[in-house]
Amino acid sequence: MTRSTRKNADMAETPLLEARKLRVEFTTRGRVVHAVSDVDMDLAPGEVLAIVGESGSGKSQMLLAMLGLTAQNARVTGSVRFEGKELVGAPESLLNQVRGNRIGFVFQDPMTSLNPYLSIGLQLTEPLRVHKNMGKAAATAQAVEMLKAVHMSEPEQRMHQFPHQLSGGMRQRVAIAMALMCSPKILIADEPTTALDVTVQAQVLSLLREIRERFGTAVILVTHDLGVVAELADRVNVMYAGRNVEKGTAEDIFYRCRHPYTEALQRSVPQLSQDRLVRLVAIEGNPPDPSALPPGCAYAPRCFYRLENCDQSVPPLEPVSGAHAKACIYEGKLKYQGETPA
């Protein structure tokens, strides 16, 4: 696999984006909701990092916090450094130079992430006019080129169309093109395929892969779909209840996972090869209330391998081997390890 070689080469370089002890808390009606707690993250140039976790595990909030886009009642602490510049607590003017210009953002639902009243052309050229002070003609030419790059048919005519005239997949292509307009260093894709049907998902994923190869853009891919991760990612961070519970290369996570939650996530994916009579495994229980997290491991109440000490304190993220790390005190072998092929 080329993945691991690419990864090893990248590790030597300085990280493009580096988050340390990132915390996002919301205060609502006197209660403090811990959306993201003490997350560390590194992203090397040109690398695809997947962030996996179920709904409400803080994936999206973590990324929004990096660009200062959290809601007004959020309190963000810790550090996020992009190309050496600190983004947490940075003035809006600096953040606006980074947003869309150096870091592009693709949202989950292309049905709602485009403005229904503005033409595709106007929306595509907006980042260029905001960041590069580009004239209309030059911006339009570049937007048409970008539409070609995302394999949009008839790009010139599309410029005059409106979002409601495009299908979901086409809109997501437009949204990706919009995020790439200023040739950003990082493309953040927040569940870019969740709102699309399966064949279109595959097209969007192959587009993302192509963009990485062609422009060398690093991609942060947020998803709860392990299939998407297997397709695309170099490295994977698994999140649960706002914490990073396991991180490593895609191979580490798929073949050598060491955290019970990662294992449970993999087992709950339906397999085409699976006997139809075998009941699909679901993770018992619900994720914890982020405003009342248990003192110990947040996954403990649902955990199959639960130990006495699991309730005592939050397990730190400790290295297993190389870049592979897990936050779990269970040291034994996981029961179903390796049983589910990725």
Add this chain to the structure above:
Amino acid sequence: MSLIPASAEQNASATASFTPPPGRSLWRDAFSRLAHNRAAVASAAILALIVLAAIIVPWISPYNYYTPQWAQLDMPPNLHSGHIFGTDDLGRDLLVRVMWGCRVSLMIGIVASIVSVVIGVFWGATAGYLGGTVDSIMMRVVDILYSVPFIPFVIVLVVIFGRNLFLIFVAIGAVSWLDIARIVRGQTLSLRSREFIEAARASGVRGTGIVVRHLIPNLLGIVVIYATLTVPSVILFEAFLSFLGLGVQAPMTSLGVLVSDGASELQSYPFLLLIPAVFLALIVYCLNFLGDGLSDALDPKER
């Protein structure tokens, strides 16, 4: 577990022969729907006729709205005398006076509505977009202005500044922007959490850019509807003020003044009331129908 990697090139070449239709904005869509609404089209046509007549008639008529003709007091409508709508108690041609009334009433209606829409949209959009404390303060200002009783307010204004047309714009505009500000603020609050606003923020668009390029175009639909419904209510407001003697100064006239004058001679010369009242009702009806038609045409559920 691998998904079928559908080649994007293949997909692009398959659709290459297909030419997408030219862009049809929501506005053009809405316009074509409006064109199919008979009541709205008829209303627009009648309004256009009234506006045209209000512009042309005083211009080509041999009579003006202010010179009394003592020989021709209170003449009933008569085609042969040259006074199609008759004359009033000072012998002035009623046709010309009604057309002047339409001019003044429509002007007050339109200007006051524009003023109130502009103030209301910016106030409401700013409050809704910024939210938090700014929002609370701005909306409390609106609440305070709401609680000012309108008629005493106008009487005070008239006592201080005397009666003039400009004052009526100010008085009506100052009151009617409050509703629009509230509506726009509510709409902005719901728009603000929509993903495309977040997408614009994530691509580095600054606050004013978001308000001007993303929020206001999305608000225009509801604002256009509300504005067409504000014009008739402002016209009625003005008629009401003039009826109380707080409006337009004689010999200048408005539909409200004409109705008020006509009402005092209702028993002997009913046409003096009827004719301006019919025009007032027509204008208000047509604007309401047009506003209804617009609200249907711009309703996203109709799409």
